Amino acid sequence: MTAEVRTDRPAHGGLRAWLLAETVTSPAQARAQKLYLGWRRFASNPLALIGLGIVVTLILLAIFAPLVATHDPFAQSLDRRLLPPSGAHWLGTDELGRDIWSRIAYGARITLMIVLLVALIAAPLGLLIGTVAGYLGGWVDVALMRLVDVFLSFPGLILALAFVAALGSGLENAIIAIALTAWPPIARLARAETLTVRRADYIAAVRLAGASDLRIIVRHIMPICIPSVIIRITLNMAGIILTAAGLGFLGLGAQPPSPEWGAMLSTGRAYMLGSWWLAAMPGIAILVVSLGFNLLGDALRDVLDPRAS
Amino acid sequence: MSAPVISVRDLRVSFGRGASLIHAVDGVSFEVAEGEVFGLVGESGCGKSTILRAISGLNTEWTGSATIAGRPVAHRRDPAMARIVQMVFQDPYGSLHPKHTVETALMEPIRIHGLDNGARRIDRVLTEVGLSPAFRYRYPHQLSGGQRQRVAIARALILEPRVLLLDEPTSALDVSVQAEILNLLSDIKRMENLTYVLVSHDFGVIAHMCDRVAVMNHGVMLEELTIEDLMRGRMRHDYTRELYEASAGYSRRLETRADEADAAA
Numbered sequence: 001m002t003a004e005v006r007t008d009r010p011a012h013g014g015l016r017a018w019l020l021a022e023t024v025t026s027p028a029q030a031r032a033q034k035l036y037l038g039w040r041r042f043a044s045n046p047l048a049l050i051g052l053g054i055v056v057t058l059i060l061l062a063i064f065a066p067l068v069a070t071h072d073p074f075a076q077s078l079d080r081r082l083l084p085p086s087g088a089h090w091l092g093t094d095e096l097g098r099d100i101w102s103r104i105a106y107g108a109r110i111t112l113m114i115v116l117l118v119a120l121i122a123a124p125l126g127l128l129i130g131t132v133a134g135y136l137g138g139w140v141d142v143a144l145m146r147l148v149d150v151f152l153s154f155p156g157l158i159l160a161l162a163f164v165a166a167l168g169s170g171l172e173n174a175i176i177a178i179a180l181t182a183w184p185p186i187a188r189l190a191r192a193e194t195l196t197v198r199r200a201d202y203i204a205a206v207r208l209a210g211a212s213d214l215r216i217i218v219r220h221i222m223p224i225c226i227p228s229v230i231i232r233i234t235l236n237m238a239g240i241i242l243t244a245a246g247l248g249f250l251g252l253g254a255q256p257p258s259p260e261w262g263a264m265l266s267t268g269r270a271y272m273l274g275s276w277w278l279a280a281m282p283g284i285a286i287l288v289v290s291l292g293f294n295l296l297g298d299a300l301r302d303v304l305d306p307r308a309s
Numbered sequence: 310m311s312a313p314v315i316s317v318r319d320l321r322v323s324f325g326r327g328a329s330l331i332h333a334v335d336g337v338s339f340e341v342a343e344g345e346v347f348g349l350v351g352e353s354g355c356g357k358s359t360i361l362r363a364i365s366g367l368n369t370e371w372t373g374s375a376t377i378a379g380r381p382v383a384h385r386r387d388p389a390m391a392r393i394v395q396m397v398f399q400d401p402y403g404s405l406h407p408k409h410t411v412e413t414a415l416m417e418p419i420r421i422h423g424l425d426n427g428a429r430r431i432d433r434v435l436t437e438v439g440l441s442p443a444f445r446y447r448y449p450h451q452l453s454g455g456q457r458q459r460v461a462i463a464r465a466l467i468l469e470p471r472v473l474l475l476d477e478p479t480s481a482l483d484v485s486v487q488a489e490i491l492n493l494l495s496d497i498k499r500m501e502n503l504t505y506v507l508v509s510h511d512f513g514v515i516a517h518m519c520d521r522v523a524v525m526n527h528g529v530m531l532e533e534l535t536i537e538d539l540m541r542g543r544m545r546h547d548y549t550r551e552l553y554e555a556s557a558g559y560s561r562r563l564e565t566r567a568d569e570a571d572a573a574a
Contacts, residue, residue, distance in 0.1 A: 030446035201404035210388030
Protein backbone atom coordinates (compact mmCIF):
# COMPACT_ATOMS: atom_id res chain seq x y z
CA MET A 1 0.00 0.00 0.00
CA THR A 2 1.26 3.44 -0.79
CA ALA A 3 -0.01 6.62 0.73
CA GLU A 4 -0.26 8.50 -2.53
CA VAL A 5 -3.64 9.47 -3.91
CA ARG A 6 -4.71 8.16 -7.25
CA THR A 7 -5.37 11.02 -9.63
CA ASP A 8 -6.50 9.06 -12.66
CA ARG A 9 -9.46 11.36 -13.11
CA PRO A 10 -8.50 14.61 -14.82
CA ALA A 11 -9.00 17.64 -12.64
CA HIS A 12 -10.39 19.86 -15.41
CA GLY A 13 -13.70 21.60 -14.77
CA GLY A 14 -17.30 20.68 -14.53
CA LEU A 15 -19.55 20.15 -11.52
CA ARG A 16 -19.81 16.44 -12.26
CA ALA A 17 -16.04 16.03 -12.26
CA TRP A 18 -15.87 17.91 -8.96
CA LEU A 19 -18.56 15.71 -7.49
CA LEU A 20 -16.79 12.52 -8.57
CA ALA A 21 -13.18 13.64 -8.04
CA GLU A 22 -10.88 11.14 -6.32
CA THR A 23 -8.95 13.91 -4.60
CA VAL A 24 -11.21 15.71 -2.21
CA THR A 25 -9.98 19.13 -1.17
CA SER A 26 -12.59 20.46 1.24
CA PRO A 27 -15.15 19.21 3.74
CA ALA A 28 -17.89 20.80 1.59
CA GLN A 29 -16.78 18.71 -1.38
CA ALA A 30 -16.73 15.53 0.71
CA ARG A 31 -20.30 16.20 1.84
CA ALA A 32 -21.45 17.21 -1.65
CA GLN A 33 -19.99 13.99 -3.06
CA LYS A 34 -21.84 11.93 -0.50
CA LEU A 35 -25.11 13.71 -1.28
CA TYR A 36 -24.56 13.36 -5.04
CA LEU A 37 -23.89 9.62 -4.82
CA GLY A 38 -26.97 9.21 -2.63
CA TRP A 39 -29.05 11.19 -5.10
CA ARG A 40 -27.85 9.01 -7.98
CA ARG A 41 -28.92 5.91 -6.10
CA PHE A 42 -32.26 7.54 -5.24
CA ALA A 43 -32.90 8.74 -8.79
CA SER A 44 -32.30 5.30 -10.26
CA ASN A 45 -35.50 4.09 -8.56
CA PRO A 46 -38.66 5.16 -10.47
CA LEU A 47 -40.97 4.60 -7.48
CA ALA A 48 -38.74 6.89 -5.43
CA LEU A 49 -39.18 9.63 -8.00
CA ILE A 50 -42.96 9.14 -8.01
CA GLY A 51 -43.01 9.41 -4.20
CA LEU A 52 -40.81 12.47 -4.26
CA GLY A 53 -43.02 13.95 -7.02
CA ILE A 54 -46.15 13.50 -4.91
CA VAL A 55 -44.58 15.05 -1.82
CA VAL A 56 -43.15 17.97 -3.82
CA THR A 57 -46.57 18.48 -5.43
CA LEU A 58 -48.15 18.57 -1.96
CA ILE A 59 -45.64 21.17 -0.85
CA LEU A 60 -46.15 23.30 -3.98
CA LEU A 61 -49.93 22.99 -3.63
CA ALA A 62 -49.70 24.20 -0.04
CA ILE A 63 -47.41 27.13 -0.89
CA PHE A 64 -49.31 28.25 -3.98
CA ALA A 65 -52.83 27.43 -2.78
CA PRO A 66 -54.12 31.00 -3.46
CA LEU A 67 -52.82 30.78 -7.05
CA VAL A 68 -54.05 27.31 -7.96
CA ALA A 69 -57.41 27.59 -6.21
CA THR A 70 -60.15 28.60 -8.65
CA HIS A 71 -62.56 29.79 -5.98
CA ASP A 72 -62.59 31.07 -2.42
CA PRO A 73 -62.51 27.87 -0.33
CA PHE A 74 -64.92 29.34 2.21
CA ALA A 75 -67.37 31.11 -0.16
CA GLN A 76 -70.76 29.41 0.08
CA SER A 77 -73.36 29.64 -2.64
CA LEU A 78 -76.40 27.54 -1.99
CA ASP A 79 -77.68 27.76 -5.54
CA ARG A 80 -74.60 25.86 -6.71
CA ARG A 81 -74.53 23.11 -4.08
CA LEU A 82 -73.67 19.48 -4.82
CA LEU A 83 -72.61 20.14 -8.42
CA PRO A 84 -70.69 17.27 -10.05
CA PRO A 85 -67.17 17.82 -11.41
CA SER A 86 -67.22 20.16 -14.41
CA GLY A 87 -65.18 22.84 -16.17
CA ALA A 88 -66.26 25.50 -13.69
CA HIS A 89 -65.79 23.31 -10.60
CA TRP A 90 -63.04 20.77 -11.41
CA LEU A 91 -63.85 18.48 -8.53
CA GLY A 92 -67.45 19.56 -8.01
CA THR A 93 -68.99 21.49 -5.10
CA ASP A 94 -70.00 20.43 -1.62
CA GLU A 95 -73.25 20.67 0.31
CA LEU A 96 -72.77 24.42 0.86
CA GLY A 97 -71.74 25.12 -2.74
CA ARG A 98 -68.03 25.50 -1.93
CA ASP A 99 -65.52 24.51 -4.61
CA ILE A 100 -63.93 21.18 -3.61
CA TRP A 101 -60.72 21.64 -5.62
CA SER A 102 -60.05 24.97 -3.90
CA ARG A 103 -60.76 23.42 -0.51
CA ILE A 104 -58.40 20.52 -1.21
CA ALA A 105 -55.69 22.96 -2.29
CA TYR A 106 -56.03 24.94 0.94
CA GLY A 107 -56.39 21.71 2.89
CA ALA A 108 -52.92 20.72 1.67
CA ARG A 109 -51.58 23.47 3.93
CA ILE A 110 -53.23 21.91 6.95
CA THR A 111 -52.05 18.41 6.06
CA LEU A 112 -48.51 19.59 5.45
CA MET A 113 -48.47 21.57 8.68
CA ILE A 114 -49.67 18.56 10.68
CA VAL A 115 -47.08 16.29 9.10
CA LEU A 116 -44.21 18.75 9.55
CA LEU A 117 -45.05 19.72 13.12
CA VAL A 118 -45.54 16.12 14.19
CA ALA A 119 -42.24 15.14 12.56
CA LEU A 120 -40.44 18.09 14.17
CA ILE A 121 -41.75 17.22 17.62
CA ALA A 122 -41.74 13.41 17.51
CA ALA A 123 -38.45 12.71 15.69
CA PRO A 124 -36.08 14.72 17.96
CA LEU A 125 -37.94 13.62 21.09
CA GLY A 126 -37.86 9.94 20.11
CA LEU A 127 -34.25 10.17 18.98
CA LEU A 128 -33.11 11.79 22.22
CA ILE A 129 -34.99 9.43 24.51
CA GLY A 130 -33.96 6.34 22.55
CA THR A 131 -30.27 7.18 22.34
CA VAL A 132 -30.03 8.25 25.98
CA ALA A 133 -31.77 5.07 27.12
CA GLY A 134 -29.68 2.86 24.88
CA TYR A 135 -26.34 4.47 25.66
CA LEU A 136 -26.66 4.99 29.40
CA GLY A 137 -28.47 1.71 30.04
CA GLY A 138 -29.23 0.71 33.64
CA TRP A 139 -32.15 2.30 35.46
CA VAL A 140 -32.37 5.20 32.99
CA ASP A 141 -33.02 2.66 30.24
CA VAL A 142 -35.55 0.78 32.35
CA ALA A 143 -37.48 3.93 33.29
CA LEU A 144 -37.56 5.40 29.80
CA MET A 145 -38.46 2.14 28.09
CA ARG A 146 -41.30 1.38 30.50
CA LEU A 147 -42.65 4.85 29.67
CA VAL A 148 -42.41 3.92 26.00
CA ASP A 149 -44.22 0.65 26.71
CA VAL A 150 -47.06 2.55 28.35
CA PHE A 151 -47.45 4.76 25.29
CA LEU A 152 -47.14 1.85 22.88
CA SER A 153 -49.74 -0.25 24.67
CA PHE A 154 -52.51 2.06 23.43
CA PRO A 155 -53.51 2.14 19.78
CA GLY A 156 -52.33 5.48 18.37
CA LEU A 157 -55.72 6.84 17.43
CA ILE A 158 -57.24 5.93 20.80
CA LEU A 159 -54.41 7.66 22.63
CA ALA A 160 -54.74 10.69 20.39
CA LEU A 161 -58.46 10.72 21.10
CA ALA A 162 -57.77 10.63 24.83
CA PHE A 163 -55.29 13.51 24.57
CA VAL A 164 -57.67 15.59 22.46
CA ALA A 165 -60.45 14.85 24.91
CA ALA A 166 -58.19 16.07 27.72
CA LEU A 167 -56.75 19.07 25.88
CA GLY A 168 -59.88 20.09 24.01
CA SER A 169 -60.56 19.72 20.29
CA GLY A 170 -58.80 21.79 17.67
CA LEU A 171 -55.98 21.49 15.20
CA GLU A 172 -53.13 22.46 17.57
CA ASN A 173 -54.23 19.96 20.18
CA ALA A 174 -54.62 17.31 17.50
CA ILE A 175 -51.02 17.94 16.42
CA ILE A 176 -49.76 17.70 19.99
CA ALA A 177 -51.79 14.54 20.55
CA ILE A 178 -50.48 12.89 17.40
CA ALA A 179 -46.90 13.88 18.22
CA LEU A 180 -47.27 12.33 21.66
CA THR A 181 -48.33 9.06 20.06
CA ALA A 182 -45.66 9.18 17.31
CA TRP A 183 -42.47 9.41 19.38
CA PRO A 184 -42.43 6.04 21.21
CA PRO A 185 -41.80 3.82 18.15
CA ILE A 186 -39.00 6.18 17.16
CA ALA A 187 -37.49 6.05 20.63
CA ARG A 188 -37.53 2.27 20.52
CA LEU A 189 -35.94 2.23 17.09
CA ALA A 190 -33.22 4.68 18.14
CA ARG A 191 -32.53 2.63 21.26
CA ALA A 192 -32.16 -0.58 19.25
CA GLU A 193 -29.81 1.17 16.87
CA THR A 194 -27.84 2.61 19.80
CA LEU A 195 -27.47 -0.82 21.40
CA THR A 196 -25.85 -2.17 18.24
CA VAL A 197 -23.21 0.58 18.16
CA ARG A 198 -22.55 1.44 21.80
CA ARG A 199 -19.95 -1.33 22.11
CA ALA A 200 -18.35 -0.48 18.77
CA ASP A 201 -14.65 0.27 18.79
CA TYR A 202 -15.19 3.75 17.37
CA ILE A 203 -17.28 4.63 20.42
CA ALA A 204 -14.59 3.13 22.67
CA ALA A 205 -12.03 5.24 20.82
CA VAL A 206 -13.86 8.49 21.43
CA ARG A 207 -14.40 7.51 25.07
CA LEU A 208 -10.67 7.02 25.35
CA ALA A 209 -10.24 10.47 23.86
CA GLY A 210 -12.05 11.75 26.96
CA ALA A 211 -15.42 12.68 25.44
CA SER A 212 -18.38 13.25 27.75
CA ASP A 213 -21.48 11.06 27.53
CA LEU A 214 -23.47 13.94 26.08
CA ARG A 215 -20.87 14.49 23.36
CA ILE A 216 -20.77 10.80 22.52
CA ILE A 217 -24.55 10.61 22.26
CA VAL A 218 -24.99 13.76 20.21
CA ARG A 219 -21.97 13.63 17.92
CA HIS A 220 -21.28 9.92 17.60
CA ILE A 221 -24.42 7.90 18.33
CA MET A 222 -27.10 10.18 16.87
CA PRO A 223 -25.57 10.39 13.37
CA ILE A 224 -25.79 6.60 13.23
CA CYS A 225 -29.45 6.61 14.24
CA ILE A 226 -30.65 9.57 12.17
CA PRO A 227 -31.04 7.73 8.83
CA SER A 228 -33.32 5.07 10.28
CA VAL A 229 -35.27 7.71 12.21
CA ILE A 230 -35.79 9.70 9.00
CA ILE A 231 -36.94 6.54 7.22
CA ARG A 232 -39.26 5.60 10.08
CA ILE A 233 -40.85 9.04 10.38
CA THR A 234 -41.34 9.27 6.61
CA LEU A 235 -43.03 5.88 6.58
CA ASN A 236 -45.09 7.01 9.60
CA MET A 237 -46.26 10.12 7.74
CA ALA A 238 -49.04 8.11 6.10
CA GLY A 239 -50.24 6.96 9.51
CA ILE A 240 -49.98 10.50 10.87
CA ILE A 241 -52.05 11.86 7.98
CA LEU A 242 -54.63 9.14 8.53
CA THR A 243 -54.76 9.79 12.28
CA ALA A 244 -55.17 13.52 11.64
CA ALA A 245 -57.88 12.80 9.10
CA GLY A 246 -59.46 10.39 11.54
CA LEU A 247 -59.53 13.03 14.27
CA GLY A 248 -60.96 15.49 11.75
CA PHE A 249 -63.51 12.88 10.69
CA LEU A 250 -64.60 12.43 14.29
CA GLY A 251 -64.83 16.19 14.69
CA LEU A 252 -61.93 16.37 17.15
CA GLY A 253 -59.28 17.80 14.85
CA ALA A 254 -59.64 20.81 12.59
CA GLN A 255 -63.00 22.45 13.07
CA PRO A 256 -65.42 23.62 10.34
CA PRO A 257 -65.24 25.53 8.12
CA SER A 258 -61.54 24.70 7.92
CA PRO A 259 -60.91 22.63 4.76
CA GLU A 260 -59.19 19.74 6.50
CA TRP A 261 -59.38 16.60 4.36
CA GLY A 262 -60.62 14.30 7.09
CA ALA A 263 -63.36 16.74 8.08
CA MET A 264 -64.34 17.09 4.41
CA LEU A 265 -64.51 13.33 4.10
CA SER A 266 -66.66 13.19 7.21
CA THR A 267 -69.27 15.67 5.94
CA GLY A 268 -69.18 14.07 2.48
CA ARG A 269 -70.21 10.77 3.99
CA ALA A 270 -73.79 12.00 4.43
CA TYR A 271 -74.07 12.69 0.70
CA MET A 272 -72.18 9.59 -0.41
CA LEU A 273 -75.01 7.96 -2.41
CA GLY A 274 -76.15 10.99 -4.40
CA SER A 275 -72.90 12.99 -4.65
CA TRP A 276 -69.93 10.63 -4.42
CA TRP A 277 -67.35 13.34 -5.16
CA LEU A 278 -67.81 15.01 -1.77
CA ALA A 279 -66.20 12.08 0.00
CA ALA A 280 -64.18 10.64 -2.87
CA MET A 281 -62.08 13.71 -3.67
CA PRO A 282 -60.60 14.33 -0.18
CA GLY A 283 -60.33 10.55 0.21
CA ILE A 284 -58.25 10.29 -2.95
CA ALA A 285 -56.11 13.21 -1.78
CA ILE A 286 -55.41 11.41 1.53
CA LEU A 287 -54.66 8.17 -0.31
CA VAL A 288 -52.28 9.75 -2.81
CA VAL A 289 -50.35 11.73 -0.22
CA SER A 290 -50.03 8.71 2.09
CA LEU A 291 -48.82 6.63 -0.83
CA GLY A 292 -46.32 9.35 -1.76
CA PHE A 293 -44.80 9.40 1.72
CA ASN A 294 -44.63 5.62 1.80
CA LEU A 295 -42.84 5.44 -1.55
CA LEU A 296 -40.46 8.17 -0.44
CA GLY A 297 -39.76 6.38 2.84
CA ASP A 298 -38.99 3.12 1.06
CA ALA A 299 -36.66 4.88 -1.32
CA LEU A 300 -34.89 6.72 1.50
CA ARG A 301 -34.34 3.39 3.20
CA ASP A 302 -32.56 2.14 0.10
CA VAL A 303 -30.37 5.24 -0.03
CA LEU A 304 -29.69 5.86 3.65
CA ASP A 305 -29.56 2.38 5.13
CA PRO A 306 -26.08 2.10 6.61
CA ARG A 307 -26.08 -1.66 6.25
CA ALA A 308 -26.34 -1.53 2.46
CA SER A 309 -23.12 0.21 1.53
CA MET B 310 16.07 0.15 33.58
CA SER B 311 14.43 3.46 34.44
CA ALA B 312 11.34 3.79 36.61
CA PRO B 313 8.40 1.89 35.12
CA VAL B 314 5.91 3.86 33.07
CA ILE B 315 3.25 1.24 33.59
CA SER B 316 2.93 -0.64 36.81
CA VAL B 317 0.09 -3.11 37.36
CA ARG B 318 -0.43 -4.91 40.67
CA ASP B 319 -2.77 -7.83 41.21
CA LEU B 320 -5.24 -6.83 38.52
CA ARG B 321 -8.47 -8.82 38.62
CA VAL B 322 -11.43 -8.52 36.27
CA SER B 323 -14.46 -10.75 36.46
CA PHE B 324 -17.67 -10.87 34.52
CA GLY B 325 -21.03 -12.32 35.49
CA ARG B 326 -22.33 -13.34 38.86
CA GLY B 327 -22.87 -16.45 40.95
CA ALA B 328 -22.44 -19.70 39.05
CA SER B 329 -21.63 -17.95 35.77
CA LEU B 330 -18.86 -15.87 37.34
CA ILE B 331 -15.81 -15.80 35.09
CA HIS B 332 -12.43 -14.54 36.21
CA ALA B 333 -11.27 -13.05 32.92
CA VAL B 334 -8.12 -11.69 34.56
CA ASP B 335 -7.08 -13.35 37.78
CA GLY B 336 -4.37 -11.49 39.63
CA VAL B 337 -1.97 -10.17 37.02
CA SER B 338 1.04 -7.99 37.83
CA PHE B 339 3.63 -6.51 35.49
CA GLU B 340 5.77 -3.46 34.90
CA VAL B 341 6.75 -1.79 31.67
CA ALA B 342 9.75 0.53 31.44
CA GLU B 343 9.83 3.76 29.49
CA GLY B 344 10.41 3.13 25.77
CA GLU B 345 9.88 -0.58 26.12
CA VAL B 346 7.59 -2.74 24.01
CA PHE B 347 5.86 -5.23 26.24
CA GLY B 348 4.01 -8.11 24.62
CA LEU B 349 1.03 -10.00 25.94
CA VAL B 350 0.51 -13.28 24.15
CA GLY B 351 -2.02 -16.06 24.52
CA GLU B 352 -4.94 -17.79 22.92
CA SER B 353 -8.15 -15.85 22.32
CA GLY B 354 -10.17 -15.51 25.50
CA CYS B 355 -7.15 -15.68 27.80
CA GLY B 356 -7.81 -12.16 29.10
CA LYS B 357 -5.08 -10.24 27.33
CA SER B 358 -7.43 -7.71 25.71
CA THR B 359 -9.32 -7.38 28.99
CA ILE B 360 -6.12 -6.16 30.64
CA LEU B 361 -5.81 -3.41 28.03
CA ARG B 362 -9.43 -2.36 28.47
CA ALA B 363 -8.96 -2.14 32.22
CA ILE B 364 -5.74 -0.13 32.26
CA SER B 365 -6.95 2.16 29.47
CA GLY B 366 -10.00 3.04 31.56
CA LEU B 367 -12.55 1.64 29.11
CA ASN B 368 -13.61 -0.96 31.64
CA THR B 369 -13.86 0.43 35.14
CA GLU B 370 -14.96 -2.77 36.86
CA TRP B 371 -11.69 -4.18 38.13
CA THR B 372 -9.72 -4.52 41.34
CA GLY B 373 -6.05 -4.17 42.09
CA SER B 374 -3.95 -1.15 41.28
CA ALA B 375 -2.46 0.29 38.14
CA THR B 376 -0.40 3.41 37.55
CA ILE B 377 0.57 4.87 34.22
CA ALA B 378 3.24 7.58 34.12
CA GLY B 379 2.97 7.91 37.88
CA ARG B 380 -0.75 8.50 37.73
CA PRO B 381 -3.09 5.95 39.28
CA VAL B 382 -5.68 4.63 36.84
CA ALA B 383 -9.05 5.65 38.24
CA HIS B 384 -12.05 3.38 38.51
CA ARG B 385 -14.17 5.93 36.69
CA ARG B 386 -13.80 7.83 33.44
CA ASP B 387 -10.81 10.17 33.62
CA PRO B 388 -10.49 12.55 30.63
CA ALA B 389 -7.00 13.65 31.69
CA MET B 390 -5.76 10.10 31.12
CA ALA B 391 -6.51 10.52 27.41
CA ARG B 392 -3.32 12.54 26.96
CA ILE B 393 -1.20 9.86 28.60
CA VAL B 394 -2.53 6.61 27.21
CA GLN B 395 -4.24 5.78 23.93
CA MET B 396 -5.24 2.60 22.21
CA VAL B 397 -5.23 1.12 18.71
CA PHE B 398 -7.94 -1.45 18.13
CA GLN B 399 -7.86 -4.75 16.34
CA ASP B 400 -10.40 -4.19 13.61
CA PRO B 401 -9.83 -1.05 11.54
CA TYR B 402 -13.24 -1.66 9.93
CA GLY B 403 -14.98 -1.18 13.27
CA SER B 404 -12.79 1.41 14.92
CA LEU B 405 -13.54 4.36 12.63
CA HIS B 406 -16.90 6.11 12.75
CA PRO B 407 -18.58 5.34 9.39
CA LYS B 408 -20.13 8.81 9.13
CA HIS B 409 -17.04 10.82 10.00
CA THR B 410 -14.32 11.88 7.60
CA VAL B 411 -10.69 11.35 8.57
CA GLU B 412 -10.51 15.00 9.51
CA THR B 413 -13.56 14.84 11.77
CA ALA B 414 -12.19 11.75 13.49
CA LEU B 415 -8.83 13.44 14.13
CA MET B 416 -10.36 16.79 15.08
CA GLU B 417 -12.60 15.27 17.75
CA PRO B 418 -9.86 14.64 20.38
CA ILE B 419 -8.46 18.12 19.66
CA ARG B 420 -11.86 19.69 20.27
CA ILE B 421 -12.47 17.65 23.41
CA HIS B 422 -9.23 18.85 24.95
CA GLY B 423 -9.48 22.37 23.53
CA LEU B 424 -6.09 22.24 21.84
CA ASP B 425 -4.98 24.90 19.39
CA ASN B 426 -3.55 24.54 15.87
CA GLY B 427 -5.88 21.68 15.00
CA ALA B 428 -5.17 21.76 11.26
CA ARG B 429 -1.41 21.70 11.79
CA ARG B 430 -1.62 18.85 14.29
CA ILE B 431 -3.69 16.82 11.82
CA ASP B 432 -1.22 17.44 8.98
CA ARG B 433 1.66 16.44 11.19
CA VAL B 434 0.08 13.25 12.45
CA LEU B 435 -1.10 12.20 8.99
CA THR B 436 2.42 12.65 7.64
CA GLU B 437 3.73 10.67 10.56
CA VAL B 438 1.57 7.65 9.72
CA GLY B 439 2.42 7.95 6.03
CA LEU B 440 -0.84 9.32 4.69
CA SER B 441 -0.91 12.35 2.42
CA PRO B 442 -3.04 15.30 3.60
CA ALA B 443 -5.35 14.53 0.67
CA PHE B 444 -6.85 11.78 2.85
CA ARG B 445 -8.31 14.35 5.22
CA TYR B 446 -11.72 14.47 3.65
CA ARG B 447 -12.15 10.77 2.96
CA TYR B 448 -14.74 8.61 4.65
CA PRO B 449 -13.63 5.24 6.08
CA HIS B 450 -15.42 3.30 3.33
CA GLN B 451 -13.15 5.03 0.83
CA LEU B 452 -10.03 3.64 2.51
CA SER B 453 -8.32 0.25 2.44
CA GLY B 454 -7.80 -1.77 5.62
CA GLY B 455 -4.19 -0.65 5.94
CA GLN B 456 -5.13 2.99 5.37
CA ARG B 457 -7.86 2.73 7.98
CA GLN B 458 -5.42 1.32 10.50
CA ARG B 459 -3.05 4.21 9.75
CA VAL B 460 -5.89 6.63 10.47
CA ALA B 461 -6.62 4.78 13.72
CA ILE B 462 -2.95 5.08 14.68
CA ALA B 463 -3.03 8.78 13.76
CA ARG B 464 -6.05 9.24 16.01
CA ALA B 465 -4.24 7.54 18.87
CA LEU B 466 -1.20 9.77 18.34
CA ILE B 467 -2.95 13.11 17.99
CA LEU B 468 -3.11 13.76 21.73
CA GLU B 469 0.61 12.94 21.97
CA PRO B 470 0.27 10.22 24.57
CA ARG B 471 3.22 8.51 26.24
CA VAL B 472 1.79 5.03 26.12
CA LEU B 473 0.10 3.23 23.26
CA LEU B 474 -1.93 0.10 23.92
CA LEU B 475 -2.05 -2.02 20.78
CA ASP B 476 -4.83 -4.60 20.74
CA GLU B 477 -3.89 -7.02 17.95
CA PRO B 478 -3.23 -4.08 15.66
CA THR B 479 -2.49 -6.19 12.59
CA SER B 480 -4.47 -9.39 12.93
CA ALA B 481 -7.36 -8.08 10.81
CA LEU B 482 -5.03 -7.07 7.97
CA ASP B 483 -3.46 -8.80 4.97
CA VAL B 484 -0.07 -10.32 5.68
CA SER B 485 1.75 -7.85 3.42
CA VAL B 486 0.00 -4.91 5.08
CA GLN B 487 0.72 -6.36 8.54
CA ALA B 488 4.44 -5.93 8.03
CA GLU B 489 3.99 -2.34 6.88
CA ILE B 490 1.90 -1.42 9.90
CA LEU B 491 4.33 -3.12 12.29
CA ASN B 492 7.26 -1.24 10.77
CA LEU B 493 5.28 1.98 10.97
CA LEU B 494 4.60 1.35 14.66
CA SER B 495 8.30 0.67 15.27
CA ASP B 496 9.28 3.89 13.49
CA ILE B 497 6.75 5.94 15.42
CA LYS B 498 7.90 4.46 18.69
CA ARG B 499 11.48 5.44 17.94
CA MET B 500 10.56 8.96 16.87
CA GLU B 501 8.16 9.75 19.69
CA ASN B 502 9.84 7.73 22.43
CA LEU B 503 6.62 5.90 23.18
CA THR B 504 5.99 2.89 25.37
CA TYR B 505 3.90 0.10 23.86
CA VAL B 506 1.87 -2.72 25.30
CA LEU B 507 1.18 -5.06 22.40
CA VAL B 508 -1.44 -7.77 22.62
CA SER B 509 -1.20 -10.54 20.08
CA HIS B 510 -1.78 -14.24 19.63
CA ASP B 511 1.00 -14.33 17.07
CA PHE B 512 4.59 -14.94 18.15
CA GLY B 513 5.82 -13.62 14.80
CA VAL B 514 4.42 -10.18 15.60
CA ILE B 515 5.64 -10.39 19.20
CA ALA B 516 9.16 -11.39 18.17
CA HIS B 517 9.30 -8.62 15.59
CA MET B 518 8.11 -5.86 17.92
CA CYS B 519 8.68 -6.63 21.57
CA ASP B 520 11.50 -6.47 24.09
CA ARG B 521 9.72 -8.62 26.63
CA VAL B 522 6.69 -10.83 26.51
CA ALA B 523 4.27 -12.25 29.05
CA VAL B 524 2.43 -15.46 28.27
CA MET B 525 -1.15 -15.66 29.44
CA ASN B 526 -3.54 -18.54 29.85
CA HIS B 527 -6.99 -18.54 31.49
CA GLY B 528 -6.56 -15.07 32.97
CA VAL B 529 -3.22 -15.88 34.62
CA MET B 530 0.23 -14.76 33.57
CA LEU B 531 2.26 -17.97 33.21
CA GLU B 532 5.65 -16.41 32.70
CA GLU B 533 7.47 -13.33 31.55
CA LEU B 534 10.48 -13.69 29.32
CA THR B 535 12.71 -11.63 27.09
CA ILE B 536 12.52 -12.06 23.33
CA GLU B 537 16.09 -13.40 23.44
CA ASP B 538 14.96 -16.19 25.78
CA LEU B 539 11.89 -16.84 23.68
CA MET B 540 13.88 -17.21 20.45
CA ARG B 541 16.37 -19.53 22.09
CA GLY B 542 13.57 -21.63 23.48
CA ARG B 543 14.39 -20.88 27.12
CA MET B 544 10.83 -20.99 28.36
CA ARG B 545 9.83 -22.58 31.63
CA HIS B 546 6.31 -23.62 30.77
CA ASP B 547 5.35 -26.32 28.30
CA TYR B 548 2.30 -24.25 27.38
CA THR B 549 4.54 -21.45 26.16
CA ARG B 550 6.57 -23.89 24.10
CA GLU B 551 3.46 -25.38 22.52
CA LEU B 552 2.06 -21.97 21.70
CA TYR B 553 5.39 -20.85 20.29
CA GLU B 554 5.84 -23.90 18.13
CA ALA B 555 2.27 -23.75 16.89
CA SER B 556 2.79 -20.30 15.49
CA ALA B 557 6.44 -20.77 14.46
CA GLY B 558 5.75 -21.86 10.90
CA TYR B 559 3.59 -18.85 10.33
CA SER B 560 5.91 -16.45 12.10
CA ARG B 561 8.97 -17.37 10.02
CA ARG B 562 7.07 -16.34 6.94
CA LEU B 563 6.01 -13.08 8.53
CA GLU B 564 9.50 -12.25 9.75
CA THR B 565 10.89 -12.74 6.28
CA ARG B 566 8.19 -10.41 5.01
CA ALA B 567 8.94 -7.81 7.64
CA ASP B 568 12.65 -7.94 6.89
CA GLU B 569 11.98 -7.56 3.20
CA ALA B 570 9.76 -4.57 3.88
CA ASP B 571 12.48 -3.13 6.12
CA ALA B 572 15.06 -3.60 3.41
CA ALA B 573 12.78 -1.96 0.87
CA ALA B 574 12.05 1.02 3.11
